[in-house]
């Protein structure tokens with residue numbers, strides 16, 4: 349998948365809601381690819397949207 353693909357239009361709304369609720373908005377914190385050797389996206393470790401995100405521990 350192409351990382352430059354745009355997030356869905358609902359993304360900003362969800363992000364704002366999460367921020368308002370004091371939730372963690374950064375996906376990389378819980379992503380199983382969050383290592384220098386496995387993730388080469390420049391957005392790491394502060395990606396708020398990512399097509400390759402997979403929850404760690406699955």
Ligand code: SF4
Pocket residue numbers: 375376379380381382383387388389391392393394395397398399400401402
């Ligand atoms: S794959 Fe995406 S969410 Fe996971 S560490 Fe890389 S940038 Fe962050």
